[in-house]
Amino acid sequence: MTLYLARLPVDLPALARAAGERGWTRGRRAAFDEGRALHHLLAETFGPGALQPFRLVVAPRAKSGTLWAYTDVDATALREIAAPVPLSEAMVTALSPDRIETKPMPELAVPGRRLGFDIRLRPVVRLASAIPAPADRAAGRDHGFKAGAEVDAFLAEALRQPDREAMHTAERSRETVYAAWLADRFGPAAELEQVTLAAFRRSFAARKDGRGCEGPDATLHGTLTVGDAKAFAERLHRGVGRHKAYGYGMLLIRPPGRPVPKG
Structure with missing residues (x-):
């Protein structure tokens, strides 16, 4: 099966209007989550899961961006799927389905091949056991987490340390913790x-x-x-980590960096 890289322009003000039309900016937090809006609008326009995982890339202060996604369907077929779907003016302006482009991806799942990558993640863990609030917190303020809670991987590790200097002593920065988290998700x-x-x-993250x-x-x-070629192809096609359906976990390929000297 051919894997395609899709590119689609996104008008951000129109995306916000489309989300407002559907009531996705109301609720307890009244928050506009671009990932949630795109998750639903892409499914309604091109079919559930047709463009997943995806990544919205927006320059600072820009009013438009580019959506990248992996798909099993080429641009012609995607435009044919979207053509008869009744879409509001805001949805058409937001996604411009007739402007979608795709290109077939080369074979990347080759053992030993070096690749550069760019990936947006939500590096969280599910707690197997509760983390109590630190003893030095102000009375009456509960900063603990219950078992099963979804917590920032860095915060979860830091809160389990015996003192505030432990992470520094162990050279466990946010970067190193997230790198280890990602390595675990890649596995073999x-x-x-x-x-x-x-x-x-x-x-x-609004839901x-x-x-x-x-x-x-x-x-x-x-x-x-x-x-492992099969496992890598799966990560590329399905994404990495949690919240993959909402704009996280897409592995964008870049030129590899210079080899790190050994020894």
Whole structure:
């Protein structure tokens, strides 16, 4: 099966209007989540899961962006799917389905092949056991987490340390924790040679009825070496980590960096 890389221009003000039409900016937090809006609008326009995983790339202060996605369907077929679908003016302006473009991806799942990558992630973990609030917190403010909670991987590790200096002593920065988190998600699919935390912020992920949670929103750049070909192809096609249906986990390929000297 051929894997295609799709490109689609996105008008951000129109995307916000389309989300407003559907009531996705109302709720407890009244938050506009671009990932949630794109998840639903892409499914309504091209079919559920047709463009997943995806990544919205927007320059600072820009009013438009580019959506990249992996798909099993070429541009001609995608335009034919979208053509008879009744879309509001805001939805058509937001996604411009007639302007979608695709190109077939070369074979990348070759053991030993070095690839550069750019990936946006939500590096979170599900707690197997509760983390109590630190003893030095102000009385009456509960900063603990219950078992099963979804927590920033860096925060979860830091809160389990015996003191505030432990992470520094162990040289466990946010970058190193997220790199290890990513390596665990790749498993045998690839070996990470070098990873850089290119961007980080906390963002609110809105879901049904405006509910959701705030969490880490990280962009990692680096170089990897393909290991198990089948497993790597699966990561490329399906994405990495959680929240893949909402704009996270898409592995964008870049030229590899210079090899890291050994010894």
